[in-house]
Amino acid sequence: MEKRQKAPIGRPRGFDADAALEQAMRVFWEQGYEGASLTDLTNAMGITRTSMYAAFGNKEELFRKALERYTEGPASYGARALREPTARQVATAFLNGSVRATTRPSCPTGCLGVQGSLAAGDPGRGARDALVTWRNEHTALLRDRFQRAVDEGDLPPGTDPGLLARHLMTVANGIAVQAAGGITRDELQQVADMTLQSWPPATNPAQLP
Structure with a gap:
């Protein structure tokens, strides 16, 4: 019998994580941490909250990653x-x-x-x-x-x-x-x-x- 191929582990994100982080950085930069709602962030990033959590963690973790990007940019x-x-x-x-x-x-x-x-x-x-x-x-x-x-x-x-x-x-x-x-x-x-x-x-x- 022909062996069945294993399905790939996990699903591709389907979005550019680097570009999404760039947009999150700009939202935090303009609105501050508390001023930036999850809706503001996900709309700017072009992703769902589920995708945001999966790729970047919670809002605070996203902010820390955005700060790193700001430092390097x-x-x-x-x-x-x-x-x-x-x-x-x-x-x-x-x-x-x-x-x-x-x-x-x-x-x-x-x-x-x-x-x-x-x-x-x-x-x-x-x-x-x-x-x-x-x-x-x-x-x-x-x-x-x-x-x-x-x-x-x-x-x-x-x-x-x-x-x-x-x-x-x-x-x-x-x-x-x-x-x-x-x-x-x-x-x-x-x-x-x-x-x-x-x-x-x-x-x-x-x-x-």
Whole structure:
């Protein structure tokens, strides 16, 4: 007798999970965690709730995946800035990137990492905690980079790298909030430029790249 073929295990999703996650990211970016209903999310993603749960988990898990996508996409300027050769260039690339990312014509204004769950109540506690961790991790990366700059003589010996990183992150977060409020890119760029005017001078600029 001819052997019967086994049916494939599981069913194909029938949708582009990457494109669906992109749309979910935009909904969270524009509406925040609590403001984004499951109906908003599934409509934008073009899938059913059952498919969403199967592919991405619950709403909080979907939010965390959307935040990862945001970090690797619109917010990737932060990782690129850390690779700049001097602390001033790091700060310049970081703030300029923040201005551009929060005012893109084809994207929601502001920053998902700042506004995503600022007003979240108890149901959104997990998302809020995820964003607090996200912001703290990025501040720590800047702190470590500025500590290296102090060690290399790129920043004055008395510079507090943690305070400098927190200052830069606070300005970037403020830029995001202002962008969400309708402030233009040109105005926000002026804010970034003003911040950079007071940047600590390099101790041994001749030795730097």
